[in-house]
Amino acid sequence: MAFINYSKREIQLKIVYYGCALCGKTTNLVKLHESITGTQKGELVSLATDADRTLFFDFLSLNTQTLPGFDTRFQLYTVPGQPVYNTTRQLVLKGVDGIVFVVDSHWDKMEENVESFTNLQENLIENHLSLAQIPYVLQYNKRDLDDPAPAHYLEFTFNNRVNKVLSFEASALEGEGILETLNGIARLLLAKYSKSAKPRTGNVG
Amino acid sequence: MALNFPSQSAGQGGDHPAPPQPEQAGAPPKRKRVTQRLVLGAQSDQINPAESSTGRIRLPGATEPKADLPVQGTVQGEVNLPAYELLQCIPAEFLLSDHESLFASEQAQTEVPIPLMLILPGLPSGKIEIPIAELSGYMPEGMVKPEAELGEYAYSPIKLPLQTIIPRIPQEYLVLRYDQKPIDNTVTDLEDPFSLEALQAAALEKQESEMSADATMSAYEESSLTMEVAPEEPVEESVAAPEYQEPEDEEPIEEAMQPSAAIDAEMEPTVPMKDAGDEGMTGPGPESDVPADAAETLPVPEIPTAEPVEEPDLSFAKSEAFRQFLEENDGSDTAPEVNEIDPELAVTEIIEPGSEEASPIAPDFPPQEESPEVTSDEESALPAPEEAASELIPQVPDLKPAPASKTQRADSPPKFHFKAPASSQSLKPKSDFKMPRLGKPRASAEEKAYELATNPSISKTSKIPSPAARAVVDISDSLKYALRLTPNTQVTLRDIVHQINCWPGMEGCILGGKDGLTITSEIEDERFGNTLSAFAPKILSRLNELFQDLGFDQVEEIQTPMDSGSVFIFRYEELFFIALSEESTLPASYRQLIKEIITELAKQKTI
Numbered sequence: 147m148a149f150i151n152y153s154k155r156e157i158q159l160k161i162v163y164y165g166c167a168l169c170g171k172t173t174n175l176v177k178l179h180e181s182i183t184g185t186q187k188g189e190l191v192s193l194a195t196d197a198d199r200t201l202f203f204d205f206l207s208l209n210t211q212t213l214p215g216f217d218t219r220f221q222l223y224t225v226p227g228q229p230v231y232n233t234t235r236q237l238v239l240k241g242v243d244g245i246v247f248v249v250d251s252h253w254d255k256m257e258e259n260v261e262s263f264t265n266l267q268e269n270l271i272e273n274h275l276s277l278a279q280i281p282y283v284l285q286y287n288k289r290d291l292d293d294p295a296p297a298h299y300l301e302f303t304f305n306n307r308v309n310k311v312l313s314f315e316a317s318a319l320e321g322e323g324i325l326e327t328l329n330g331i332a333r334l335l336l337a338k339y340s341k342s343a344k345p346r347t348g349n350v351g
Numbered sequence: 352m353a354l355n356f357p358s359q360s361a362g363q364g365g366d367h368p369a370p371p372q373p374e375q376a377g378a379p380p381k382r383k384r385v386t387q388r389l390v391l392g393a394q395s396d397q398i399n400p401a402e403s404s405t406g407r408i409r410l411p412g413a414t415e416p417k418a419d420l421p422v423q424g425t426v427q428g429e430v431n432l433p434a435y436e437l438l439q440c441i442p443a444e445f446l447l448s449d450h451e452s453l454f455a456s457e458q459a460q461t462e463v464p465i466p467l468m469l470i471l472p473g474l475p476s477g478k479i480e481i482p483i484a485e486l487s488g489y490m491p492e493g494m495v496k497p498e499a500e501l502g503e504y505a506y507s508p509i510k511l512p513l514q515t516i517i518p519r520i521p522q523e524y525l526v527l528r529y530d531q532k533p534i535d536n537t538v539t540d541l542e543d544p545f546s547l548e549a550l551q552a553a554a555l556e557k558q559e560s561e562m563s564a565d566a567t568m569s570a571y572e573e574s575s576l577t578m579e580v581a582p583e584e585p586v587e588e589s590v591a592a593p594e595y596q597e598p599e600d601e602e603p604i605e606e607a608m609q610p611s612a613a614i615d616a617e618m619e620p621t622v623p624m625k626d627a628g629d630e631g632m633t634g635p636g637p638e639s640d641v642p643a644d645a646a647e648t649l650p651v652p653e654i655p656t657a658e659p660v661e662e663p664d665l666s667f668a669k670s671e672a673f674r675q676f677l678e679e680n681d682g683s684d685t686a687p688e689v690n691e692i693d694p695e696l697a698v699t700e701i702i703e704p705g706s707e708e709a710s711p712i713a714p715d716f717p718p719q720e721e722s723p724e725v726t727s728d729e730e731s732a733l734p735a736p737e738e739a740a741s742e743l744i745p746q747v748p749d750l751k752p753a754p755a756s757k758t759q760r761a762d763s764p765p766k767f768h769f770k771a772p773a774s775s776q777s778l779k780p781k782s783d784f785k786m787p788r789l790g791k792p793r794a795s796a797e798e799k800a801y802e803l804a805t806n807p808s809i810s811k812t813s814k815i816p817s818p819a820a821r822a823v824v825d826i827s828d829s830l831k832y833a834l835r836l837t838p839n840t841q842v843t844l845r846d847i848v849h850q851i852n853c854w855p856g857m858e859g860c861i862l863g864g865k866d867g868l869t870i871t872s873e874i875e876d877e878r879f880g881n882t883l884s885a886f887a888p889k890i891l892s893r894l895n896e897l898f899q900d901l902g903f904d905q906v907e908e909i910q911t912p913m914d915s916g917s918v919f920i921f922r923y924e925e926l927f928f929i930a931l932s933e934e935s936t937l938p939a940s941y942r943q944l945i946k947e948i949i950t951e952l953a954k955q956k957t958i
Contacts, residue, residue: 182545191835210544218544233938237855240933253514256477299517302525303475309532329543337538 148243148339156217159335160241161328164266165248166258167227170287172200173318174248175222178328179206181321200226208328212336220332227262236269244331245282248318249304251294256303263304277307281334284313285327290320430470430519431462432511434491440509445483447496458491465489470516471524479516480508824955826948833944844871847948851930854941858916858931862952863887865925874931887920887927908942921945926953 149158163171172192179190188207194200206222225235247266249259270276286300297315305313312330316323438446438453446453453459465481473479484505487495498505517525824847828838834850836842844862852860852873859874863884874880894906911918917935919942921928928949930937 193833193835208545212544220544233936234940237934237938240855253512256513258477260475260477293514295514296517298522298525299474301527303477306475306527306531308528308530310527310534312534312538325545325547329545332544333538333541336544337535337541 148335150216154217155215156219157213157339158219158221159243159332159339160221160223161244161246161331161335162239162242163222163224163246163248164235164239164262165227165287166250166255166262167229169227169248169250169255169259169262170318171224171227171248174246174285174287174316174324174327175206175224177318177321177324178208178222181325182208200224210332212332213340218332218336220328220335222328229261229265232265232269235265236272239269239273239275242273242275242280244335245277245280246285246327246331247282247304248285248287249300251286251288251291251300253293253295256295260303278309281331281338283311283327283330283334285323286313286315287318287323289315289323290317428467428521429464430467430516431464432515432519434461434463434494435459436512436515437463437486437490438494440511441483441486441495445487445496445501445504445507445509447493453494456493458494461491463489463491465511465516467520467524470511470520474517474520474525477513479511479513481511482506483509824952826951830944830948830951834948844952845873847952848873851945851948856933856937858933859929860931861887861927861929862949863927863929865927880929883918883929884927887922887929891920891922891927908946910937919945921949923949924953 148160150156151158163174165171172194175190175192179187187209188205191205192200208220208222210218210220212218223238225231225238245266247263267277270280284300284304286294286297288294301313305311312334314323314327314330316327318324435454438450438459443450465486469481469485470479482505483495484498484501486509487498487501501507823841823843826842826847831838831840831842834847835853836846836850848860848862848871851857859872859876859880861872861874861880861884862870863872864870865888867885867888869881869884872880872884891906891909894909898904898906907922909920911920912935916931916933917937919930919932919937921930921942923946926949928945930941930945
């Protein structure tokens, strides 16, 4: 749920990058952090193990003025993709405003992708949420592979729900498509909160 | 066995057919009743529904399905897959021979038709699995063991290669559902919050601001350097004498002092400031070989000009007193020799009353040694030097201390005062000036606190919250890394507690000692935190007593659920760490890290 800090004239929106292990969630944030100027971003915090696997979460704060009179602060998180860290994923999902589901385009990862998508829905239920309530976009990552899964199959698998959602092809390692993905989810959130929603107010320091 | 129901309804039995009802004019036509035959045990292709029946229930208002889309239940197609690729997916224990020999056989090069009905249901799950018993029916003979031999493993699923199957499936089977709602137009019409152009513009703006900041900094450094050097250099080298002009045709000195655009255009970017001032004193005149309109065409760059602090105040040249002085000196319109001007005149300073160095030169009051004819009477008629100085030198606020208060002793010396520099004393830049009282007490307090916190031999107050919290602790770089702290940097307890409190789900953190005092904490309700810190040792000690009676080991960690969230108390030796969580549990990774941290902190001598 978004926070509005009236004293700072600031809206905080939490975006979580979700997906299976090694699908490129952290790479998304790292490349975003590189491409966005210093005045607009915060520090990229990452807790990774020796094997560079995100154990906890990555956090990147981006400022932009999109709603009149308010600075919008997008807080980007990623979750650990390994199945064993489901508790951490549930914690990170708490208070989420928007989700970027990162799909690994590698053929061998299709099953994990679907399991992760199912896990996302289960964890949202744990947080009394659902994909029907939370805006989300799909990112088909690793399109630079030699033989990636075709986009129409990925659409058939992940974007075949009642409501069609935005989907983006990306190569996070090359920095392609990551900004489009962020813009997509940001547009969804701004459209949602500029329409009728009343975000939770609070004095966030 | 198939149960075939009669195609007519009970009311329309063959023996007693109902008489045909005449159609009434204006009445809506009666719907034709259709009977759906239920066939049990029949194959799907044997089912022949009635002509007008759709065979499915459709609610009113539902979208009509597109006719060109295939219905998955009626898929009749097949997908031909290479046999050797299927063989790769089958474990060796299900094969009649080993993989190598089967790959070498001719049958491995053939294609195996697999029905789409077996493949399509698995697509949304990201995998296609077929039981080995069913797959063996499609495989060439002599490859897979028969079902009888497979026994209990007959229904083991075999995962088929997705990358081989998907490209062979016709795309009409991989279309999205027909009733899918499109994306809202308000979303697609919105502008991107993070457009590439905006990012590039922001980056450019940032780069320009950095460059201007660098230029300002370099100018400041350059001017600081000049400030130190200028008093020791001959004055005529640093400041050129202004050419005095008659009032009729004189130009404002401020304008003349501006460096001309033409000259500036020829100047190097790193022209020393004194040169800039020198050139700036002479504007583009008739003798200049620079076109007169150059100043209009060329932009005036921002060059660090002489600052008022170090630039001599030449405004006296415009004063009436100075003109009078010039007239007294044979009407010469030449400016006075600049090297006769004491550089101290150029600086706003405090001149103590009675000081001998006060105003050695004033344009309207020539020095006494230059006018030996002055008699004592005339001398007495002259104003005092300090009065003359006050006319020329801008008034400065009285920086002397305020009169002594009633409680202060009248004869007590002023706490501080400013002393005017001697004439021989070189001028120092203002940045070197230090207020005697400001900064020192605070610095000494910090030093004292640090000493108290870091030296246990002289202090037993290590439990004082603020000094200990600010004390630098030595923890390993791996823990710093885990806490998102920069390795090889000094870390305080406050930093550690803050980093832990930043974890999601944390509501507060308290680091306390055995005596129940808080060392440092980060909690919304500090009073509650202090209370909790005070009770934590008692809770654990009481628990330990009871556990000892039960024969258990010492309790190092307890968890207590609360109304909203839970409280965790960790202990290691004399150190307690209390974590308030929004959740009923704390992840194992959190607990492990906290325990490692307090273990390492407990080894610190400063705590």
